[in-house]
Structure formats: structure tokens, C-alpha cells
Amino acid sequence: MLEARAICKSYRGQPVLHPLSVSFEAGRTTALIGPSGCGKSTLLRILIGLVSADRGEVFVAGERFTPESARRLRHRMGYVIQEGGLFPHLSARDNVTLLASHLGWSAERMAERIATLRALVRLPEEALARFPGQLSGGQRQRVSLMRALMLDPEVLLLDEPMGALDPMIRAELQADLKEVFAALGKAVALVTHDLGEAAYLAHEILLLREGHVIQRGSFDELLKAPADTFVTRFVQAQRWPEESP
Numbered sequence: 001m002l003e004a005r006a007i008c009k010s011y012r013g014q015p016v017l018h019p020l021s022v023s024f025e026a027g028r029t030t031a032l033i034g035p036s037g038c039g040k041s042t043l044l045r046i047l048i049g050l051v052s053a054d055r056g057e058v059f060v061a062g063e064r065f066t067p068e069s070a071r072r073l074r075h076r077m078g079y080v081i082q083e084g085g086l087f088p089h090l091s092a093r094d095n096v097t098l099l100a101s102h103l104g105w106s107a108e109r110m111a112e113r114i115a116t117l118r119a120l121v122r123l124p125e126e127a128l129a130r131f132p133g134q135l136s137g138g139q140r141q142r143v144s145l146m147r148a149l150m151l152d153p154e155v156l157l158l159d160e161p162m163g164a165l166d167p168m169i170r171a172e173l174q175a176d177l178k179e180v181f182a183a184l185g186k187a188v189a190l191v192t193h194d195l196g197e198a199a200y201l202a203h204e205i206l207l208l209r210e211g212h213v214i215q216r217g218s219f220d221e222l223l224k225a226p227a228d229t230f231v232t233r234f235v236q237a238q239r240w241p242e243e244s245p
């Protein structure tokens with residue numbers, strides 16, 4: 001559904017992504033994980049076309065991302081970032097409908113879609129009238145998710161969507177997201193720092209280091225068949241609740 005082929009990216013002569021190829025399939029959730037600065041967000045931004053790669057190509061459903069196809073293909077992808085990225089001067093409802101309204105959707109069609117999405121992400125009706133600053137962090141992320149899903153994209157790219165949430169809200173949203181992913185069957189790429197979150201939400205984990213894919217596999221595979229010692233060190237560096245003193 002979404003494929004990056006031989007992507008290279010440098011910032012000021014410093015390579016961030018080496019030739020890196022990756023694909024994301026419908027109905028599968030892939031977690032991108034790795035040490036800070038390994039290129040996770042850059043990869044996601046290249047996939048959605050916010051940053052251009054120095055070399056390499058991105059394909060959405062087999063169609064190549066080009067300056068001409070970018071706008072159309074972007075509508076087939078939803079994108080959520082850590083702080084939600086909502087426009088502060090627009091109500092939650094207006095944030096969600098902005099693009100659909102721009103594309104000329106009727107009020108009735110928008111209302112129908114909003115009702116579906118609101119039920120899916122479990123957002124109370126009254127929250128839609130509020131501005132982002134009047135919502136809790138968890139509600140903001142639910143609104144961001146509604147916005148990302150409004151046009152019913154085939155691909156969902158999530159860049160640490162729960163990174164700024166407290167643990168209980170985070171656990172709630174993780175559980176709801178798991179249901180949403182299963183219900184919608186989209187190709188999902190999720191950046192996270194949390195291996196537990198990756199293991200819970202994703203079918204596969206893509207472990208990056210310094211712009212290279214070190215291993216792609218299930219959590220179990222990373223645990224039991226690590227590609228190298230870095231994988232083992234990365235897994236062991238995570239603190240699990242039962243290990244707390």
C-alpha cells in the first residue's frame with residue numbers, strides 16, 4: 001500500500017537515512033522504533049511528502065509520489081503528530097472538517113462522517129465545539145485522529161501520537177487505537193519510543209539505528225532471534241513494570 005524505495009536523506013552533509021527501503025501493507029500495523037535521532041520522524045515526513053528525500057522514491061498504492069501527484073496522494077494518507085498539530089483558532093469540528101470542506105463535501109456528508117468517526121474514537125459530542133486549548137491531551141489526540149481519518153485514507157502515519165500523554169490516558173488511548181486499527185484495516189506506521197507500546201499495537205516492529213533498518217519482525221522475533229547485539233541491548237534497555245524495584 002505504501003512503499004519507500006532506497007530513500008536517502010542528509011541534513012547539512014550528515015546522513016540521516018541511508019538507502020532505506022520499507023513497505024507497509026493494508027491491515028498491518030508497523031511500529032518504527034529506535035534511539036533518539038535515528039531518523040524515525042524524518043522517514044515519516046518523507047512518506048507523507050513534508051520533507052523531500054535526496055534520493056529514492058515513495059509509492060502509494062503503486063503510484064509514485066511526484067510534485068504533480070503529491071496533493072492527491074497525500075489525501076490517501078492520514079498523519080497525526082505528538083501534540084496533535086491542530087489549528088488552535090479552529091474548533092475541533094472545524095479542524096476535522098477543514099480539508100473535506102475545502103474539497104466541497106456537503107454538510108450532510110460531513111456530519112455523517114463525523115458521527116462515524118466520533119463513535120470510533122470515542123469522543124464526546126460536546127468536545128467538537130471546543131477549541132484545541134479547551135480539550136484534554138487525550139481528547140486532542142482523538143480529534144487529531146478524526147482529522148487524519150476524515151477522508152478515509154488507506155494509510156495512517158502516526159508520529160508518537162501518545163508521547164505527550166500521562167500513563168493512564170495513554171493506556172486508554174492505546175486500547176482504543178488497537179480497536180480502531182483492527183476495525184479499519186488500514187496500513188499503519190506508528191513511531192514510538194516505547195517498545196511495550198510497539199509490542200501491544202503493532203504486528204511488526206521496525207528497529208532503526210542511525211538511518212538503517214536493523215531488524216524488522218514481531219516483538220517475539222526481536223526477543224528470541226535478534227539480528228545483532230544492538231537489538232538485544234535495545235530490548236534489554238526497556239524497563240518493564242515487573243522489573244520495577
Ligand SMILES: Nc1ncnc2c1ncn2[C@@H]1O[C@H](COP(=O)(O)OP(=O)(O)OP(=O)(O)O)[C@@H](O)[C@H]1O
Nearest residue numbers: 011012016034035036037038039040041042043193
Ligand atoms: N530540519 C532538520 N534540519 C537539520 N537536522 C535535522 C532536521 N530534522 C531532523 N534533523 C536531524 O536528523 C536526525 C534524525 O532526526 P529525526 O527527528 O528523524 O529522528 P527521530 O528518530 O525521530 O528522533 P526522536 O526519537 O528523538 O524524535 C537527528 O540527528 C536530527 O537532529
